Amino acid sequence: MCISASLYSEHVLDGELATMQDTNDHVMANIQRDGTYSVVPRIAGGEITPEGLVVIGEVARDFGLYTKITGGQRIDMFGARLEQLPDIWRRLVDAGFESGQAYGKSLRTVKSCVGQTWCRYGVQDSVGMAVQLELRYRGLRSPHKLKFGVSGCARECAEARGKDIGVIATEAGWNLYVGGNGGFTPRHAVLFAEGLDDDGLLRAIDRFLMFYIRTADRLQRTAPWMQDYEGGLEALKGVVFDDTLGIAEDLDRAMAAHIDNYEDEWAATLADPEKLKRFQSFVNAPDTADPTLAYVSERGQPRPATAEERTSGAVFIGGTTLAVRS
Numbered sequence: 001m002c003i004s005a006s007l008y009s010e011h012v013l014d015g016e017l018a019t020m021q022d023t024n025d026h027v028m029a030n031i032q033r034d035g036t037y038s039v040v041p042r043i044a045g046g047e048i049t050p051e052g053l054v055v056i057g058e059v060a061r062d063f064g065l066y067t068k069i070t071g072g073q074r075i076d077m078f079g080a081r082l083e084q085l086p087d088i089w090r091r092l093v094d095a096g097f098e099s100g101q102a103y104g105k106s107l108r109t110v111k112s113c114v115g116q117t118w119c120r121y122g123v124q125d126s127v128g129m130a131v132q133l134e135l136r137y138r139g140l141r142s143p144h145k146l147k148f149g150v151s152g153c154a155r156e157c158a159e160a161r162g163k164d165i166g167v168i169a170t171e172a173g174w175n176l177y178v179g180g181n182g183g184f185t186p187r188h189a190v191l192f193a194e195g196l197d198d199d200g201l202l203r204a205i206d207r208f209l210m211f212y213i214r215t216a217d218r219l220q221r222t223a224p225w226m227q228d229y230e231g232g233l234e235a236l237k238g239v240v241f242d243d244t245l246g247i248a249e250d251l252d253r254a255m256a257a258h259i260d261n262y263e264d265e266w267a268a269t270l271a272d273p274e275k276l277k278r279f280q281s282f283v284n285a286p287d288t289a290d291p292t293l294a295y296v297s298e299r300g301q302p303r304p305a306t307a308e309e310r311t312s313g314a315v316f317i318g319g320t321t322l323a324v325r326s
């Protein structure tokens with residue numbers, strides 16, 4: 001499934017594909033414990049304009065959503081009802097945002113530090129590289145989620161070595177690390193190549209990722225895949241840098257096709273009345289909100305009410321678009 005999704009880059013809700021998706025992919029949002037969804041626009045490299053921040057703030061305020069900065073340097077908005085998702089996304093897409101694919105087995109974020117642009121220790125433009133990487137690999141479906149980090153010097157403020165793909169700037173170029181992750185079994189990424197220029201870095205990541213996508217098991221992250229790979233790290237370096245399997249051109253072509261075919265899933269959904277039909281809480285009452293939702297205010301924002309709060313009556317019933325009682 002992940003191989004097909006990566007090879008053909010079709011819309012996640014196209015035809016038969018829609019029936020193959022898990023809950024989150026099915027509505028392009030992350031379901032939460034009370035049955036509402038969270039919304040995560042892409043903030044490439046963690047860089048956002050003041051105007052972009054204002055739009056996200058206004059959307060969250062107008063729909064009564066709880067907001068939180070994520071570990072991946074973006075902003076998550078919680079408490080959206082299914083039927084609100086298209087209206088929320090219309091506002092975001094109109095302002096230039098696109099899906100952050102927080103719901104997908106795909107590239108999530110490229111975390112970066114400010115690098116040499118602002119930091120006196122920086123030796124390369126880590127934000128510029130992070131944005132370039134995020135825009136290159138956005139939407140890439142893979143066996144598991146993919147996280148990147150780019151640090152502007154060896155001090156490693158972006159924690160790049162805790163990511164599947166970690167890039168650290170040196171005076172000589174970019175050092176590439178692969179196979180890091182957090183989660184249940186934290187792993188440090190290992191050094192894969194040193195002193196790469198921009199093109200060399202992109203080519204190495206293109207091949208590494210496409211080879212991973214084609215050969216890893218479903219839900220296998222990069223670290224266990226590398227561990228299982230016959231010949232280990234040296235063999236993988238051979239595939240990427242010395243074309244030992246004779247497939248480098250094919251891997252390059254596949255990644256180029258992915259980049260060329262990228263489209264924002266939410267913008268495409270908003271333009272397709274058929275796809276929009278799935279965003280209803282009740283099929284026989286499409287404009288009706290789920291009446292079982294209940295919220296209380298905490299630290300100035302809404303959160304789902306506990307069972308005790310529901311019985312005590314100190315809640316708002318009917319969804320988060322109601323003003324929050326403090």
Ligand code: SF4
Nearest residue numbers: 113119122152153157
């Ligand atoms: S990693 Fe280096 S360049 Fe980046 S913020 Fe930290 S000290 Fe500055």
